[in-house]
Amino acid sequence: MKKLCAVLAILMFIIGALPSLAQDMMDYPSDMTACEIDLTGETINIFHFGDLSGPNAFITQPLVAAVTDAMSYWNSRGGVCGAELQQIYEDTGGNLESTQSVYDRFTNEYADELDLLLLYSSNDGELLREQLAEDEIVSFISAGSIESLYGEDGQTPGWLYAGNPLYINQFGFFCQFVAANPVAFPDPVIGFVTWPGAFGLAGTEQAADDYCAGLGVEVLDEPQIFLPTDSDILTQVQNAIDSGANIIYTNTLATGPALIAGTLVDLGMEDEIQLAGVNWVMDTSVGILGQRVLKPNGLPAVDGMIGSMPYLWWTELSSPAVQFVMQQFNANNRSPAEQNIAYLVAWGVVDSIIETTIRTVNAVGSLDAVTGADIRPIVESMDYEVLGGLYRFHYEEGMRDGVLNRIAVLKYANSTMSGAATGPDDALLIDDGAGGKLFVPIVVPLSDFMEVPQLRG
Amino acid sequence: MTEFINRNRRQLTWLIYALAAIALLLFIGDQLAGKKAARIVQTLISGLLVGGVYGLVALGIVVINKASGVFNFAHGWMMVVGGMIFWSFFTVSEISFAGAALLAAATMLMIMTTVSYRNLLERRNLLITAGGALALTLLMTVGGIEWQWLRALTGAFAGAILTGLAVERFTIRPLIGQPFFTAVLMTLAVAEVLHGVTQIAWGTVELNLPVFVDPQTNSRFKPIRLDGLREALGGLAIIRVELVIAFVLALLAFIGFILFFRYTSVGLAMRATSEDQQLAQSVGLRVRVILAITWAVAAFLASIAGVLQGGAVGLSLNISFVALRVFPAVLLGGLESITGALVGGIIIGIVEQFGTLINSSEQVGTNLAPYVVLMLVLVIRPDGLFGEKRIERI
Numbered sequence: 101m102k103k104l105c106a107v108l109a110i111l112m113f114i115i116g117a118l119p120s121l122a123q124d125m126m127d128y129p130s131d132m133t134a135c136e137i138d139l140t141g142e143t144i145n146i147f148h149f150g151d152l153s154g155p156n157a158f159i160t161q162p163l164v165a166a167v168t169d170a171m172s173y174w175n176s177r178g179g180v181c182g183a184e185l186q187q188i189y190e191d192t193g194g195n196l197e198s199t200q201s202v203y204d205r206f207t208n209e210y211a212d213e214l215d216l217l218l219l220y221s222s223n224d225g226e227l228l229r230e231q232l233a234e235d236e237i238v239s240f241i242s243a244g245s246i247e248s249l250y251g252e253d254g255q256t257p258g259w260l261y262a263g264n265p266l267y268i269n270q271f272g273f274f275c276q277f278v279a280a281n282p283v284a285f286p287d288p289v290i291g292f293v294t295w296p297g298a299f300g301l302a303g304t305e306q307a308a309d310d311y312c313a314g315l316g317v318e319v320l321d322e323p324q325i326f327l328p329t330d331s332d333i334l335t336q337v338q339n340a341i342d343s344g345a346n347i348i349y350t351n352t353l354a355t356g357p358a359l360i361a362g363t364l365v366d367l368g369m370e371d372e373i374q375l376a377g378v379n380w381v382m383d384t385s386v387g388i389l390g391q392r393v394l395k396p397n398g399l400p401a402v403d404g405m406i407g408s409m410p411y412l413w414w415t416e417l418s419s420p421a422v423q424f425v426m427q428q429f430n431a432n433n434r435s436p437a438e439q440n441i442a443y444l445v446a447w448g449v450v451d452s453i454i455e456t457t458i459r460t461v462n463a464v465g466s467l468d469a470v471t472g473a474d475i476r477p478i479v480e481s482m483d484y485e486v487l488g489g490l491y492r493f494h495y496e497e498g499m500r501d502g503v504l505n506r507i508a509v510l511k512y513a514n515s516t517m518s519g520a521a522t523g524p525d526d527a528l529l530i531d532d533g534a535g536g537k538l539f540v541p542i543v544v545p546l547s548d549f550m551e552v553p554q555l556r557g
Numbered sequence: 558m559t560e561f562i563n564r565n566r567r568q569l570t571w572l573i574y575a576l577a578a579i580a581l582l583l584f585i586g587d588q589l590a591g592k593k594a595a596r597i598v599q600t601l602i603s604g605l606l607v608g609g610v611y612g613l614v615a616l617g618i619v620v621i622n623k624a625s626g627v628f629n630f631a632h633g634w635m636m637v638v639g640g641m642i643f644w645s646f647f648t649v650s651e652i653s654f655a656g657a658a659l660l661a662a663a664t665m666l667m668i669m670t671t672v673s674y675r676n677l678l679e680r681r682n683l684l685i686t687a688g689g690a691l692a693l694t695l696l697m698t699v700g701g702i703e704w705q706w707l708r709a710l711t712g713a714f715a716g717a718i719l720t721g722l723a724v725e726r727f728t729i730r731p732l733i734g735q736p737f738f739t740a741v742l743m744t745l746a747v748a749e750v751l752h753g754v755t756q757i758a759w760g761t762v763e764l765n766l767p768v769f770v771d772p773q774t775n776s777r778f779k780p781i782r783l784d785g786l787r788e789a790l791g792g793l794a795i796i797r798v799e800l801v802i803a804f805v806l807a808l809l810a811f812i813g814f815i816l817f818f819r820y821t822s823v824g825l826a827m828r829a830t831s832e833d834q835q836l837a838q839s840v841g842l843r844v845r846v847i848l849a850i851t852w853a854v855a856a857f858l859a860s861i862a863g864v865l866q867g868g869a870v871g872l873s874l875n876i877s878f879v880a881l882r883v884f885p886a887v888l889l890g891g892l893e894s895i896t897g898a899l900v901g902g903i904i905i906g907i908v909e910q911f912g913t914l915i916n917s918s919e920q921v922g923t924n925l926a927p928y929v930v931l932m933l934v935l936v937i938r939p940d941g942l943f944g945e946k947r948i949e950r951i
Contacts, residue, residue, distance in 0.1 A: 354763045354871070
């Protein structure tokens with residue numbers, strides 16, 4: 101563990117700690133609504149639960165760290181409008197029975213206080229969709245499925261609000277990108293190689309296939325599915341290639357993209373097949389885990405992988421939002437392994453919860469009087485730059501997911517940190533603490549933020 | 558008609574099974590007919606090699622079952638713990654002396670007190686304990702990158718023995734003489750405890766375990782490409798080296814255990830214990846010691862499997878689920894058969910891969926095919942392919 105921490109500490113230092121450390125502690129970057137009601141002596145609870153020890157734990161655990169740090173930040177400065185922040189959370193291990201049982205307990209024990217709930221996964225969102233509506237509890241979620249956000253018919257907005265665009269919309273956005281770059285992607289055929297479940301299969305809808313076909317991008321009918329425990333996915337990857345895929349798209353994270361990329365290298369197809377995926381494939385964990393296999397040019401197998409990036413990234417230090425989170429990350433001596441998507445975005449989620457609460461309390465007159473039914477119209481009327489620009493919080497006209505996205509590519513830094521390496525000779529390599537070297541992953545945007553297509557049918 | 562059916566019920570049942578099997582084979586044949594020979598060969602290779610790893614995991618479960626009659630649901634988490642301990646010693650260049658000494662001392666104490674805590678009252682045993690702990694500590698803390706394998710193997714060995722002995726001592730031993738089902742439930746509890754311990758000790762971040770890395774290139778071993786057969790097969794087939802290593806290790810483990818159970822007194826005692834613990838105790842067999850050895854051995858096997866799986870895909874809490882996928886292999890081969898574990902593992906591995914080749918989108922390979930095969934085999938041989946036939950008179 102020490103070794104990993106050392107490596108990631110160096111990595112973190114390189115990708116941005118230095119500029120931020122050189123500055124004084126920043127002011128909070130959000131342009132928040134002023135408090136009209138004094139909440140001194142009261143407590144604002146941040147309720148959340150989800151998979152902290154199951155298959156998605158390596159993504160979700162830093163979320164708790166970020167919420168903890170954000171609470172400390174606010175409480176050490178007198179709280180929110182004087183009220184102390186407190187988090188109440190539970191680990192469900194990714195088990196839906198546990199999700200239900202925790203939800204039941206929360207709604208019983210905190211019947212008067214639970215008006216706003218943070219969830220992590222699409223599966224939990226689908227399970228609780230109807231119950232949240234019945235109990236009138238507003239829920240924020242990172243990226244929900246169509247069913248969780250809009251119901252089985254895809255047309256009934258519920259009480260869940262996602263920060264990221266729907267995965268299906270991210271996929272449609274990717275098709276736009278492919279169609280707009282015919283030189284890079286002549287005769288594009290996309291095959292899904294992905295995990296099972298609501299998350300893994302979220303982009304494999306007929307509406308997305310039709311949309312992409314309209315852009316001249318063919319999508320293979322049959323997704324190739326593998327499990328996070330699979331050690332060999334040659335069969336799935338070859339199935340996709342044999343069916344004509346020259347682009348492989350994946351709704352996986354951590355080892356998932358790394359395994360696909362490694363398999364492509366094993367098959368000698370790394371230059372012929374473009375690997376792409378949902379926003380989670382751009383995470384730090386993929387950049388590190390993807391170094392197990394090197395391409396013939398000496399760079400890691402995941403080098404050149406394309407993915408969605410609907411928010412800013414750690415390397416975009418020109419943004420006050422990123423600078424601020426980086427400062428807080430360092431100030432709290434967080435483990436470098438926690439410097440992932442979840443930590444960054446969770447600061448944004450806490451910011452949006454606070455802003456929502458302030459606006460609702462201002463409208464209602466007191467914290468005790470706030471109900472989910474009061475929060476809902478506030479959420480739907482907001483147009484708010486989370487943390488002053490990390491992402492946009494805006495749910496107008498029945499929208500329940502984010503509308504802005506961009507495409508980025510995972511690369512590895514060159515030795516001068518002025519761009520991407522072209523090979524191991526000009527790559528920035530850091531000691532991995534065990535006699536080897538590690539490349540430093542960077543994320544390079546390939547497009548500006550643009551609206552995603554709406555494909556939920 | 559009814560009389561005909563009643564009179565020939567057995568034959569008719571078999572006829573239905575035979576027709577179903579023929580239909581299944583025709584369906585599979587049809588699905589495979591359009592595939593290139595290279596894909597068939599590749600699928601067979603992948604299935605065989607992945608099946609070897611399944612066999613190794615199955616072996617750990619079977620060893621416990623063979624000696625104690627307990628189906629160990631904690632095996633997956635023993636894999637995770639073993640893999641994590643290995644990782645700690647393999648990737649950390651400076652091992653904490655105090656931490657290593659603590660692990661070594663705890664392991665030696667557990668070994669030396671297997672029969673009785675009073676053993677420590679003897680000066681000779683105390684000296685052995687101290688000496689063993691010192692030797693293990695030195696091996697685990699030897700410095701330098703060039704010794705990482707020695708450190709890791711010693712650490713994983715000590716950790717596995719400690720885990721196995723602790724599980725046996727504090728959870729299984731108190732249940733000797735109790736119904737087997739109680740012990741089975743206990744293994745479920747042990748699984749959750751190990752889950753929690755793993756989370757506290759190593760967190761939940763995915764860890765890279767570079768055991769299959771070529772030191773020359775700092776990349777995973779390049780696969781063996783069957784370029785010479787490309788023309789004949791109509792495409793390329795490859796063999797992944799790390800899976801070959803895992804397969805060979807599995808084979809060696811099997812050979813070792815077959816010989817162990819057949820030709821050593823401890824192995825024979827284990828088999829006797831599995832038949833009836835109280836009877837075995839009454840004829841002078843040290844059931845406690847035998848069970849302790851069994852659990853230590855199973856934990857060691859789990860560690861090997863954890864390292865192999867972690868090296869292939871990365872170390873995370875997810876690898877515990879591999880044990881769940883292996884359960885059909887254990888049942889298929891026969892709950893107490895060493896050979897059955899290997900054969901069952903390989904069959905399930907191949908069936909999974911061919912199921913995936915035919916239809917990956919509906920997860921036929923992982924969710925359906927292994928269980929259909931298991932069902933068919935159990936109908937014909939209720940004790941599994943190599944299981945011992947037991948007749949209970951009622």
